[in-house]
Amino acid sequence: MEKIIDGKTVSMFTLKNSNGMSADITNFGAKVVRLFAADRDGKFDDVVLGFDTLDEVIEKEEYFGAVCGRFANRIKDGKFKIDGVEYNLAVNNGTNALHGGVDAFNTKVWDVKEVTPSKLVLCLLSPDGEEGYPGNLDVTCTYELTDDNELSIHYEATTDKPTVIGLTNHSYFNLKGAGNGTVRDHLLQINADFVTILDDSFAPSGEIRPVDGTAFDFRQPVVIDERVDAEVYVPGRGIDNNWCLRKEQQGDCVLAGYIYAPSCGRKMEVFTTQPGMQVYTANWVDKQVAKDGKTYEEQHSVCLETQGFPNSPNVAHFPSSVLRPGQKYDEWCVYKFSVE
Numbered sequence: 001m002e003k004i005i006d007g008k009t010v011s012m013f014t015l016k017n018s019n020g021m022s023a024d025i026t027n028f029g030a031k032v033v034r035l036f037a038a039d040r041d042g043k044f045d046d047v048v049l050g051f052d053t054l055d056e057v058i059e060k061e062e063y064f065g066a067v068c069g070r071f072a073n074r075i076k077d078g079k080f081k082i083d084g085v086e087y088n089l090a091v092n093n094g095t096n097a098l099h100g101g102v103d104a105f106n107t108k109v110w111d112v113k114e115v116t117p118s119k120l121v122l123c124l125l126s127p128d129g130e131e132g133y134p135g136n137l138d139v140t141c142t143y144e145l146t147d148d149n150e151l152s153i154h155y156e157a158t159t160d161k162p163t164v165i166g167l168t169n170h171s172y173f174n175l176k177g178a179g180n181g182t183v184r185d186h187l188l189q190i191n192a193d194f195v196t197i198l199d200d201s202f203a204p205s206g207e208i209r210p211v212d213g214t215a216f217d218f219r220q221p222v223v224i225d226e227r228v229d230a231e232v233y234v235p236g237r238g239i240d241n242n243w244c245l246r247k248e249q250q251g252d253c254v255l256a257g258y259i260y261a262p263s264c265g266r267k268m269e270v271f272t273t274q275p276g277m278q279v280y281t282a283n284w285v286d287k288q289v290a291k292d293g294k295t296y297e298e299q300h301s302v303c304l305e306t307q308g309f310p311n312s313p314n315v316a317h318f319p320s321s322v323l324r325p326g327q328k329y330d331e332w333c334v335y336k337f338s339v340e
Contacts, residue, residue, distance in 0.1 A: 003028075003054050008109040010054055013120050015145040020044060021337070023145050025065075028058055029106040030122050030141050032065035032171050034291070035151065037337040040265030045177035047266065049282075049301050052291050061288060063170040066106035067141055067155075068099040070126055070133045071321065072168035073242070073278060073310035076203035080313035082134070082162045082322060089132035096203050099170070101131030106170070110141070119144040128161060135161030137323075149337040157329035164321045165329050166308035168274075172282055172301035175261035175268060179294025183259075183281065183302045184225035190218035190257035190277065192243035196309055196318075206315045208244060216241070218257065228281055228299065238281035238299055242310055245277055250319060253332055256306060260340065271334040272306035275319040279304060306333040 003010040010028045021044075024034035033050040050064050051057050057064075078091035090101035099106065105124060114121035119142065126137040142154040155167045174183055195216040197207040211217040215230035228238045247254045256277045258269040270277065280303040288296045312318035323329050 001054055003058070005058070005109050008111075010058070010109055011112070012054065013115055015118050015120060015143065017118060017145045017149065018147045019149055021145060021149055023143070023151055025120055025143055026054065026057060027110040027112050027122055028054070029062075029065075029108065030067040030110050031057060031106070032143075032151070032169065033057060035171070037149070037266060038339065040339045045180075045264075046291065047173055047175055047177060047268075049172035049174070049178045049296055050291055056290075061285070062106055063099065065169070065171045067167060068170050069105035069139065069165065069167045070100045070131065070137060071097070071164055071166045071313070072099055072170075072305065072307050073166070074098050074203040076199075076201060076311045076314055078132070080164060082164070087132055087134055095201050104131060105139070105167075113140070118146070133163055135159040135163035137163060137165065139167070141167075150334050152332065152334045155329065155331045157323065158327070159323050160325055162322060162324045164313045165323045166312070166321050167329075167331065168278070168305040168307040169333060170303055170305060172285070172303055173259065173268060174301045175259060175266040176264055178291060179296060179300070182299055184223070184228060184299060185261070185263065186224050186302065187221040187260040187262065188218050188224050188257070188279065188302070189221040190243050190279065191246045191255055192257075192277070193219070193246055194244040196242045196244065196276070198241070202240070204242065204309060204311045204315065204318075206317070211243075216243070221260065224281065224302070234283060237283035240278070240280045240283060242276045242278045242307070244309070245272070245275060247275075250275060257304070259302060259304065265339040267338050267340055269336045269338070270304045270306060271332070271336065273330075273332045274306040274308060276307050276309045277304060278307055278310070
């Protein structure tokens with residue numbers, strides 16, 4: 001399964017581990033297209049939303065499984081300053097810049113650097129000025145499917161000019177299997193005492209609020225159905241918020257939280273070095289016929305996007321997203337599967 005775009009070959013690569021897990025990943029947008037994990041009875045199902053063909057992966061829902069960048073999530077009003085210089089970005093989400101802009105990392109054909117039975121290394125050069133961002137940014141994304149049933153994602157990047165960066169993976173998970181109904185029955189747990197509060201444009205205002213006593217409190221596992229319609233979220237739509245992960249110091253790789261599907265026993269823990277995690281309950285997924293002829297709808301999946309804080313280029317007290325020459329962006333996200 002291959003296709004040529006802008007003179008580059010788009011291919012699908014299959015990673016496997018010794019336990020029967022497998023992941024199909026394409027270098028178009030560095031997207032995870034399929035991910036097979038076992039349930040408590042040993043039955044394997046594909047637990048990420050996606051499409052059967054490369055043409056559909058390229059032409060349909062643009063963020064399914066993708067690496068989002070140069071800056072994932074929202075930057076308010078599509079502008080920020082570094083060292084007193086203002087940069088104006090492509091605005092593609094109301095008044096804000098979202099997931100790197102119009103022609104962002106999720107639309108690029110990444111270069112394939114290394115392929116082994118369990119590992120795929122992809123590279124991308126984002127030129128100075130692309131989507132308004134400064135600096136030539138050299139990015140490497142390494143996917144590895146380990147024998148501990150982990151899909152690990154390692155992001156590395158360097159720049160030749162001060163810039164901002166924030167990468168995430170935007171996979172949509174349903175632990176019952178992609179297209180097998182709602183995720184309202186999944187349990188969600190988040191190791192966070194605080195959440196960033198959104199303004200009217202859905203960009204963080206800068207306020208950081210304790211979760212204690214609110215519908216943002218997932219420190220103990222909660223059935224998504226019990227919280228997803230709370231007034232603090234988008235009324236009638238669901239969750240799309242960033243939690244401030246609990247860690248002793250910046251850069252620690254910690255357990256951000258997990259989802260669990262009681263009906264099949266699959267559990268997915270999320271570990272990360274990043275300071276935040278966006279939980280998104282697929283609130284804007286229109287009915288789409290996808291893999292195996294199944295239909296995806298709103299709240300039929302959930303994204304657990306480890307990230308820098310949205311709008312951090314404009315909020316001084318958020319963890320910094322600035323990358324300077326001589327520095328290295330070095331972040332991890334690990335999705336670990338088990339059964340209970």
